Amino acid sequence: MIGAGSTKNNRADWLSVLVFIALMVIGWANIYAAVYDETATAGFAWGSQYGMQLIWICVSLLVAGVILLIDKIYIHQWTYPIYVVLFLLLLSTLVIGKEVNGAKAWLVLGPVSLQPAEFMKFGVSLALARYMSEYSFSLRNPSSLLGVGLLMALPMGVIMLQPDMGSAIVYCSFLVMFYREGLNEWVYYILCVVVGVFILSFFLTSSVLVLLLLLVCVVWQAIANRNPRESVIYLAAVLLISGALYFGMNYLLMKELTYYSALLWTIIPSLLPVAIYAFRERLYSIYAFMMLLVGAIFFSSAVDYVFNDMLAIHQQKRILDLLGIEQDTQNWGYNVNQSKIAIGSGGFSGKGFLEGTQTKYDFVPEQSTDFIFCTVGEEWGFVGTTIVLALFAVLILRLMRMGERQGEPFKRIYCYSVAGIFLFHVAINVGMTIGLLPVIGIPLPLFSYGGSSLLAFTVLFFVAVKLDSGEE
């Protein structure tokens, strides 16, 4: 039905289009259920959330049709103008934006409210695809990287000024595309270590954490460089020397010294012989591991500062709640707790359409927007959630496949960007509703109530379909 006008481009990925439409329909049914009120007078209320959402679905499908009809070449040509226009719109929110929930993120045009940040993702995806597919571009070239950084940092900066942390964090989703384009894998290792250290620092004492980091680095290095003997000797030496230092200072010299200090006093000087060893054996990757270790140790001592001074109180509480360190189901943890109750109470097959007591009677806050997944979980149960997630997984894998289908880098980069954005939104949103990730207010694509988000995801997706279509 959508591709009615695209007869000559019969090679469009109709499976993913079908999945996309299916998610849209299921999403709308859930909004209907979330705002459903038995006591309301019968009849279809266009002014209600589900009525508005239906209008937005129609608009989105219309736009999708237009995208499928225009010539692909225009997309490539209009990339930068689109980016600039969207960026200006985004910028204008700082001046004429309407504040909702503490963020000046909305533009009000008559009866319609738009959230430019949602569309900016499209602009950035296009611009990055265009910029990174230039012949002169290389991810190893600092000036190229600077260009990429600028294209992302400009909108991110504006969004953080609104401030809308959730929308800003979404830009991390481009890491998926960068990985495909060959960004140094150490970036990802370091990110994993940072997150790991951050979480572990809540549960482990600093000396145990340092020991663990040392162990991870040495073992990893041993696997990479195939030198288990030397690695074991090094580990044993560090343990022995630090232990001797600790006992010697405390019990022989009667000077108080924590084991943490003793460890640091052992590890840092040990880096010199290790560096010499690496140079002699030409195992240069050891330098990278050394830097990783030092950086991680340094970061672990800075976690407290990062946590206490760089995060807002509600962000701190959400993290503490997630890690199970502080349970407060009445205040900070209320949303997530109610959300888990709603989803958990759905059981295997759910309570049935419009039968969810938790969502219907407002126990779950933000149930038509950020917590729409609760309605799926409560009314359709494990069967429903699995089907929805499977559809998303198919969509994302399909987008990646579109990107891989022979063709120019522009299409590939764009498709991976879109796949990353979808993946990130789904993972963060669903992860938040089931208590796997901290609460970050970003919508579930095609499900959460809101025209901007729906339209933006439609445009993102159908441009990918369009770029993929009609290829030889």
Add this chain to the structure above:
Amino acid sequence: MMEKQKRVFTLRLVVVAIFLVIIFRLFHIQIIDNSYKEAADNNALRYEVQHPPRGEIYDRNGEFLAQSVASYDLMVTPREMSRDGFDTVTLCRIAGISKERLERELKRANNYSRRRASVIVKQMPIESKLLFDEGNYKGFHTVYRTQRSYPRKIAGSLLGYIGEVDDADIERDPYYRSGDYKGFSGIESAYEEVLRGVKGTKVQVVDVHGTVKESYKQGQYDTPLVPGVALTSSIDAELQAFGEELMEGKVGSIVAIEPSTGEILMMVSSPGYDPDQLVGRERGNNYMDLLNNPRRPLYNRAVMTRYPPGSTFKLVNGLIGLQEGVLVPSQKYPCHGGYTIGRGVKCHDHYSPLALEPAVATSCNAYFCYVLRNILDNPKYGSVKNGFDKWEEYVRSFGFGRKLGSDFLSEYGGYVPDREYYDKTYRGSWNSLTVISLAIGQGELGCSPLQMANLAAIVANRGYYYIPHVIKKIEGQDSLDMKYYEKHYTMVDSKHFDPIVQGMYDAVHTEGGTGRVADVPGLEVCGKTGTAQNPHGKDHSTFLSFAPRNNPKIAISVYVENGGFGSTVAAPIAGLIIEKYLTGSIERTWLVDQIKNTRISYPNYDRSR
């Protein structure tokens, strides 16, 4: 190129892994962990308890003794209260509480829960509820309960009172929840399970604000309320009220039994109280007053007190003597001021010697001393101790020294000494003279007025009794417990009762009889006085009686503490009650006034105040 493929593969793996982690987590919270389902029910379901009206209690003629009338608990849900305040003065006036109390209760409710309703005032009458409904008090509402009302204002300790259950009750019986009521004594307590009914539950779905939205699953899980079952008591309200009137100013009890059924016709414990005092707002204060009253009005003397039976017990000894063959009615014994052997027992002035019937009529002490000694020293049993064992066996067959098994849970069993008791007291060396005071119902004997009334019923029936009970019918049931329909025979044959009955008849009808004042012309009243010595001052005045002589309709025991001779207070009371019951009216109104105006002083009670 290899590197690219590896990366594409890694990315796909990551996507799949992320979705698998999420699905695994969903599997856990949706299927494995059940706590979320419970939490959801806790969120959305409210179990509203529906309290059944308590069963009503009628007298034997269908008149209300205890009614259930509508009452209302005032509830508050703090978060629904108006933020701008409300008219506290009017609300306090309606609810009948002080402003301080209201504030205290509101604070308590707030601490308990902001979303759930708490009780502010219990048992408001319907007038208060109507006034409350006129005003608009946001966040407040009333809940229908019932409370007791006593139209006749009689039989307080007999009916018992209602109170809130405590933690121990809740522990013992899971039916109860905090704030429930139960019967604490008397009929209310004995028939609690019949009277209370069954609470109903309504399961309702509420929204996040606690507003009821719908009935859960169309009421599939609701349980219906079953109202408490009504009881018909065997009490005659008219008679009871009359008895309470007569006992004014005296401490003691009256128990009347219908001999042919064992039904208790009246049971007065004096002083009594107006049962309405233990209902409603003033209950707490009134309860403390009654509890601290040294004359103990809450205490049902008729079934709970231990009294010496006194001379009325001579009937029992006479009957045992006749059955054992150690006494024949024509046997005469001399009495000159008492029984002179051993420590001796004094007697009052009457002619001598006399036979059994006049001995009963004049209540001769000496006569029954001979009788008791003949029983105990009966050569048939070899020793006085064996003879005593036999005597004890007889006495117990009259319902003494054990609980009768009536429907009073707090029934006192009385005391009949046994051989071991005397062996211990007298270090094994005792004989029939040592225990001679048993002959006249003194000494170690202890019995309740209910047991005395039962003795009257036994004599009236010439040898058997039905277990006394106060409930005649339980609505919806064809019969009571079968034990109440069973005849309990004493060890004395029916024929031996005739001379005793004759003696009791003569006591009321002949010159020199001790119960003359109980005589009601035409009713053939039989009676036996008792003047029970006791360590608490003046003798207790008692009278045991039944009427008419043949086919008796009423057997009665009157006990007036410190009333002196049985003939002065107890006998006229018994006579008046018999007259009232059998004729429905009173001829001797002057006697009623005289008895009503008799006030006995009780230094031993009132001193302790």
